Amino acid sequence: MDNVGKTRATTRTVPAQRVLERIALENPWWVDPHEVGDFYRGFGPRAYFAPFYRLLSQPTPRRAVVLMGPRRVGKTVMIHHAIEKLLREGVPPRHILYVSIDHPLYNGLGLEDLLRLYCEDQEVDPSGELHLFFDEVQYLRDWEVHLKALFDAYKSLRLVVSGSAAAALRLKSVESGVGRFTDFLLPPLTFHEYLELTGNGDLVEEGEGVAEGLPFECSSIEDLNERFVEYLNFGGYPEVATTRESREDIERYVRSDIIDKVLLRDLPSLYGIRDIQELNSLFMVLAYNTANEVSLNALSKDSGVTKPTIKRYIEYLEAAFLLRRVERIDRNAKRFKRAVSFKIYLTNPSMWSALFSPVEEGDRETIGSLAETAVFSQWFHSPTLPYYARWDKGEVDMVGLSGDQSPSWALEVKWSDGIFRRPAQLSKILTFCHANNLDALTVTTRTRRGAILRDSVLVEFHPTSLYCYTVGRNAVSGMPSEMEQERRVTRLAKLRAKLRRKSTLDLGPE
DSSP states (O other): OOOTTSSOOOOOOOOHHHHHHHHHHHOGGGSTTOOOOHHHHTSOOOTTHHHHHHHHHOOSSOOEEEEEOOTTSSHHHHHHHHHHHHHHTTOOGGGEEEEETTSGGGTTOOHHHHHHHHHHHHTOOTTSOOEEEEESGGGSTTHHHHHHHHHHHOTTOEEEEEESOHHHHHHHHHHHOTTTEEEEEOOSOOHHHHHHHTTOGGGEEOOTTGGGTOOOEESOHHHHHHHHHHHHHHOSSHHHHHOHHHHHTHIIIIIIIIIHHIIIIIHHHHHOOSOHHHHHHHHHHHHHTTTEEEEHHHHHHHHOOOHHHHHHHHHHHHHTTSEEEEOEEOTTSOBOSSOOEEEEEESSTHHHHHHTOOOOTTOHHHHHHHHHHHHHHTTTTOSSOOEEEEETTEEEEEEEEOTTSOEEEEEEOOSSSHHHHOGGGGHHHHHHHHHTTOOEEEEEESSEEEEEEETTEEEEEEEHHHHHHHHHHHHTSOOOHHHHHHHHHHHHHHHHHHHHHOSEEEEEEO
16 A cells, blocks of 8 residues: 555754754853853954943843844944953853854744743853843844843843844834833944054044044045045955955955845845845945935936835835935025935945945045045944035035034035135035024045135035044044033134134145
8 A cells, every 4th residue: 555645744843952052052151261252352342342331231221232233244243242341340151141043943932932941051040140142133023022021021131132134123122122122233334443453543643632622633644545445445344344355355245245135135024025126226226326316206217116115115225224315404404394305325335345346546526425425424323314405506415403403513525625725616505504603614625634714604624534533433432412512612712713813724734
């Protein structure tokens, strides 16, 4: 008789012991010499490590930390640096658990299941003070429900989760984590961090004016600009910044390992996107136009995709940390009720290099757009991003709005010294300053530094690379905005006093 149908198919389940073996492999500090792996210790800490560690270690208010950021910016490395510091501070090694949720062995296990297995195996009390790190948490369905349950049930747990799928993380942490979760965004490398990681930190130093908010100083602006162009091409991701192999194959590393995984895997799985090619085509158009204004009407007409779909795709791309949309204001700093035009910035300029080709110093048009993208990306961590102003007869690249929505600063980004030699070109921008009671304007150049009083507006000129360094370094200083404003007022008052005695302060190339 035929044996077909006589046997019954059975589904094998993963034994708990296999799961425990995997957990032990991810937590090597449980055994002597009680250290994190050499791979993680080989990376220098990000500048954002200090504020991140303060957040996860503060006793009150108790919060679970949701660490978010693009792929490959160092979230897992920063978690292991935090574990290393906890060990140095005397936390018992077996009181620290790290689990990368995306491993197949954890499929079907909730956070409480993993906690239970760990506590039973390591004989630790779940009601005690334990430090739990759950990496790539977006791969766990309803992760925020699991995290909320742990947070509420075990009052002494210190909880950190991380992931790259920002939309799912941010939205769900807001919905479920009120009073429980705190978001922490880890951006791509700032220019300051890039110089430190590549051993070029000594190119920039603190001058006498730094205490008053002036940009830092450098001995050779040409050397700094050379490193800045490198940053535009290779500076967004720690591994690309520090390894020659990744730089030589940046298209594979950044485009295939980072961008394509987001476009082809993360976003379709999160939002059920069916036409991946349509999304990819839109992203390529937007990426090529970084630092430029685009309109929904033109995008829809050129692509044949409806405006609502384009708006939705852009929201997805923003949520995945691939780009940021910047809103437009008019000459009087009023926002538009129907925003059909906006500026687009890649979240770091090195994506442009991976998608198209590395930029050369002589390509002034492209390098100008990427320099502006780099300046914008230094604010990536900030909860409030700048706007841009455009009206019939002029525009301003970036404008900061205060709490009452009035302009507090204005910035024009140039990769040229021509504007320094011909300040009359600023006339239209100065009309914006006059219309909004702004008494100061910052303009970046390629090499020149100085200040002038023009039409009662104090205009400061700073090299783009040095300004970019300053913004990135100040972004992690933790200085309250009130103190920053006080320093700015003091600095501007001193500059005005000097300019009353001398019409122009020309500091020349560094």
